[in-house]
Amino acid sequence: MSDQNSKTIDDYKNAVQLLENALQRERNSKKLLEQKLDEKAQQRLDENKEFLKAYQEATSRQIQLQFLSMLNQGMISDRSLKEMFDSYCHNLQQLLEQCPVFLASLTKQTSWQLQQLPTPSSSWQRIDLTTRLEDELTHLISHDQQHWHRQELNGEDPFSTLFHNSTMLFYVISISKSQQRIILLDINHYCYSDDFKNTLRVSGQSFTTAINKRMTEIELSYNNQKLKHTLSTLKKTQQQLAHNDKMASLGQLSAGIAHEINNPIGYVASNLGVLTDYFEIYKNTLNVLSNSLTDKEQEIDPLLSYALEDTPPLIEACKTGVDRVAAIVNSLKTFSRKEQDEFGEVNINDAINSAIEIVWNQLKYEHQLNMQLTPKLPVIHGNFGQLQQVFVNLFVNASHAMSEKGELTVMSQVIADEIEITVSDTGCGIEQKNIKRLFEPFYTTKKENEGTGLGLSVSYAIIEKHDANISVNSALDKGTTFTLRFPIPD
Amino acid sequence: MKGAIFTGLAEFVEQEHSLTLWLEVVDSCTLASKGEYLTTEIYDDEEFFMLAHALSEKLATPAPDLYRGFGVYFFPTLMGIATKYASHVEDVFDFIIIVDSVIHTEVQKADPLAYTPTLLYDRPDDNTLVVRYLSKRKMCHFAEGLILGAAKHFNQKVELSQSQCLLKGDDHCLIRIQKR
Numbered sequence: 118m119s120d121q122n123s124k125t126i127d128d129y130k131n132a133v134q135l136l137e138n139a140l141q142r143e144r145n146s147k148k149l150l151e152q153k154l155d156e157k158a159q160q161r162l163d164e165n166k167e168f169l170k171a172y173q174e175a176t177s178r179q180i181q182l183q184f185l186s187m188l189n190q191g192m193i194s195d196r197s198l199k200e201m202f203d204s205y206c207h208n209l210q211q212l213l214e215q216c217p218v219f220l221a222s223l224t225k226q227t228s229w230q231l232q233q234l235p236t237p238s239s240s241w242q243r244i245d246l247t248t249r250l251e252d253e254l255t256h257l258i259s260h261d262q263q264h265w266h267r268q269e270l271n272g273e274d275p276f277s278t279l280f281h282n283s284t285m286l287f288y289v290i291s292i293s294k295s296q297q298r299i300i301l302l303d304i305n306h307y308c309y310s311d312d313f314k315n316t317l318r319v320s321g322q323s324f325t326t327a328i329n330k331r332m333t334e335i336e337l338s339y340n341n342q343k344l345k346h347t348l349s350t351l352k353k354t355q356q357q358l359a360h361n362d363k364m365a366s367l368g369q370l371s372a373g374i375a376h377e378i379n380n381p382i383g384y385v386a387s388n389l390g391v392l393t394d395y396f397e398i399y400k401n402t403l404n405v406l407s408n409s410l411t412d413k414e415q416e417i418d419p420l421l422s423y424a425l426e427d428t429p430p431l432i433e434a435c436k437t438g439v440d441r442v443a444a445i446v447n448s449l450k451t452f453s454r455k456e457q458d459e460f461g462e463v464n465i466n467d468a469i470n471s472a473i474e475i476v477w478n479q480l481k482y483e484h485q486l487n488m489q490l491t492p493k494l495p496v497i498h499g500n501f502g503q504l505q506q507v508f509v510n511l512f513v514n515a516s517h518a519m520s521e522k523g524e525l526t527v528m529s530q531v532i533a534d535e536i537e538i539t540v541s542d543t544g545c546g547i548e549q550k551n552i553k554r555l556f557e558p559f560y561t562t563k564k565e566n567e568g569t570g571l572g573l574s575v576s577y578a579i580i581e582k583h584d585a586n587i588s589v590n591s592a593l594d595k596g597t598t599f600t601l602r603f604p605i606p607d
Numbered sequence: 608m609k610g611a612i613f614t615g616l617a618e619f620v621e622q623e624h625s626l627t628l629w630l631e632v633v634d635s636c637t638l639a640s641k642g643e644y645l646t647t648e649i650y651d652d653e654e655f656f657m658l659a660h661a662l663s664e665k666l667a668t669p670a671p672d673l674y675r676g677f678g679v680y681f682f683p684t685l686m687g688i689a690t691k692y693a694s695h696v697e698d699v700f701d702f703i704i705i706v707d708s709v710i711h712t713e714v715q716k717a718d719p720l721a722y723t724p725t726l727l728y729d730r731p732d733d734n735t736l737v738v739r740y741l742s743k744r745k746m747c748h749f750a751e752g753l754i755l756g757a758a759k760h761f762n763q764k765v766e767l768s769q770s771q772c773l774l775k776g777d778d779h780c781l782i783r784i785q786k787r
Contacts, residue, residue, distance in 0.1 A: 151647050154645070162719070169715060284731070305771075305781070306729060308727040308737055308738065
């Protein structure tokens with residue numbers, strides 16, 4: 118290598134070194150410049166820090182509010198508990214990346230049920246529980262409410278066979294003393310911001326509050342219904358008491374009247390019998406006397422022969438009238454509970470059938486009979502004859518209420534601890550104002566001589582003696598239904 | 608993307624390989640910035656991917672390895688920035704947990720509304736940290752490199768595994784870090 122070449126190389130090396138130094142100085146000055154720029158940027162950032170923080174918080178809160186608002190929509194008060202849980206679980210699933218959701222329900226403090234919502238598009242699927250799973254759920258339920266709890270599952274955990282992932286989040290909700298639920302989330306991570314976790318916690322608390330509110334509403338509604346029912350029962354009882362009082366007064370009055378009428382009727386009936394006998398004597402005597410009279414003498418009074426002919430039917434009519442009065446008095450005795458008929462085991466269907474037989478002639482040509490008697494009804498404690506009388510009354514009334522081609526339906530059935538009998542006709546119906554007085558003695562809407570007005574009042578008294586009750590429903594021009602309820606003896 | 612990443616990449620190539628390689632890579636790419644980067648500015652993400660792709664090809668190194676290696680190299684720079692916010696940090700997990708706010712602040716300095724990746728954390732137990740990485744840039748391997756760099760810095764041994772990855776079409780990357 119020549120001196121010239123070696124000088125050139127040294128010059129290049131020197132130049133490279135100088136360039137490297139220059140580059141380093143440029144780099145250092147650039148770094149200094151960048152540092153100053155950074156400081157300026159930091160200063161600017163600090164000035165806007167409050168604004169940026171507020172902006173970030175607002176953005177985060179907006180997301181939080183959006184989710185909570187979505188949850189609230191699923192908690193509107195007219196939804197059932199099932200719909201509320203369904204909606205909340207679906208929302209959670211959407212929020213947590215479509216993770217599978219489980220819902221465990223504890224009813225009556227002993228019985229567990231487990232359902233799974235594998236994906237948002239699927240429906241709830243029932244899962245058979247093992248003893249280990251039940252024990253684990255019983256352990257989870259002891260965790261405090263108002264917080265999401267987390268459990269990392271290992272291979273030995275009973276849930277590891279059901280879960281796809283190794284992290285379980287769960288939330289305990291107490292519905293009532295005997296009913297509790299656990300929402301279990303099968304998540305593959307729990308990497309979320311504090312805001313997100315806070316939103317999840319708030320949502321759980323909101324949901325619990327909504328459930329408690331709903332339960333209070335249900336309880337209030339139930340109590341309200343109960344109060345309404347009690348009020349209705351009270352009103353009915355009040356009406357019944359007023360009615361019973363009226364009926365008792367009328368019973369006393371009837372008993373008095375019956376007693377007062379009974380004696381005169383007794384001697385009138387007896388005297389009429391005697392009078393009949395006396396009349397025969399008069400008649401025979403007159404016949405004997407008339408044989409000894411001349412023809413001219415026999416023409417003395419032409420009215421005598423007419424009177425002789427007319428008297429027996431008149432006496433007979435009086436006897437019929439007296440018998441009818443006696444029958445009314447007898448009915449009044451029944452109404453006023455003066456009779457002491459014996460009670461025993463009675464099959465109501467038999468009483469109905471025998472009553473039908475009695476009124477069959479009145480019914481068979483004009484109306485249709487529809488019998489719907491439940492076979493093998495339990496027997497009741499009662500008086501067959503009196504019950505028969507009640508049904509005859511009802512059937513005859515029904516028959517009178519219907520024009521031609523009416524339909525009489527008689528139904529018997531067991532409802533809870535009672536036997537219910539309904540007698541329905543397709544007749545003219547009863548006006549509302551008359552229904553209230555239906556069971557009063559002597560109250561009738563029938564034409565004169567068609568009814569005494571005692572039939573239903575006597576029936577009422579008989580039904581009361583049987584510890585039963587009778588009610589009536591009627592619609593004008595459509596028909597009337599009498600409902601009788603007899604207690605089934607223990 | 609913040610200019611500091613670009614200047615960091617330039618330093619990484621120069622230190623680990625050569626200045627000429629970096630200059631060749633810059634010349635081989637059509638860059639709007641012409642390869643002139645200031646740490647304080649924001650540049651188009653696409654420039655970084657072009658440079659990384661060219662480097663990967665020139666070095667015949669798979670992209671994940673290149674990103675991971677750059678992450679390890681870049682950690683001291685990040686640590687230098689992070690010290691301003693948390694000088695007391697002595698544990699790899701504690702450091703990783705503050706990284707999200709560090710990145711946010713640094714990017715916001717250049718542009719308050721600029722896009723930043725999101726890092727979310729979960730610590731199922733003392734020895735495990737799960738990082739959920741959400742970024743349109745899908746630079747999870749760079750994040751892995753930073754974690755490995757942090758472990759090296761704090762003299763702690765960690766093992767990484769990814770159960771989900773944006774590059775595989777998942778909604779996020781789940782990086783599980785286990786202390787050994």
